[in-house]
Amino acid sequence: MKKDSKIVRFCVSLPENLLNKLDEKTLKRGYTSRSEFVRDMIRELIVEEKWEKGEEVIGVLVIIYDHHKHGLTEKMLEVQHSEFAHILCTTHVHLDHDSCLETIIIKGKPEEIETTAIKIGGLSGVKFAKLVKTAYI
Ligand code: NI
Structure with a gap:
């Protein structure tokens, strides 16, 4: 949210059972108010839409791989250097x-990020790969 965005109140009509579900989810996910939960749901939709529209987005690829697999590190670096998506940062934990x-952390068009994620995730020795999709909101 931009700093200069002012908060506007509006009224929403919901069937009671749906409102109960909203309150359940709000509590379960640790939100202190319905408003904050609804704001985050809208942001999530905005992110999804950016990925669908092919706008510039951010992906966080989490991988776990076999440290002993010969040549794997070189192959992963080769993919990262040769793809059009821009690698912003990598973090390594033993x-x-x-x-x-x-x-x-990869910035680029959704297709470019997904291609990079698939190429890395598909390498022999990579035991787990998951792409988290996010975007500027
Ligand atoms: Ni390591």
């Missing part, structure tokens, strides 16, 4: 003797 966890 999970245990055999496994490494990395987060790769």
Whole structure:
């Protein structure tokens, strides 16, 4: 939300059972108010729409891979250098003797980010890969 956006109140009509569901979800997800929960749901829809429309977005790829797999690190770096999506940052954690966890933050068009994620996730030795989709909102 931009700093200069003023808060506007509006009235919403809902069937009672739907309002009960809203309150349940609001509590369950740790929100202190319905308003904050509804604001976040709208932001989530905006992010989804940006991905669908092909606008510039951000993806966070989480991977876990076999540290001992020969040549895997080189292949992962090759993908990151050769794709059109822009790699903003990577974080590496040595999970245990055999496994490494990395987060790769990627900026670009949805298709470019997904291609990069698929290429990395599909490499032999990558045991887990999940792309979290987000965007500027
Ligand atoms: Ni490591």
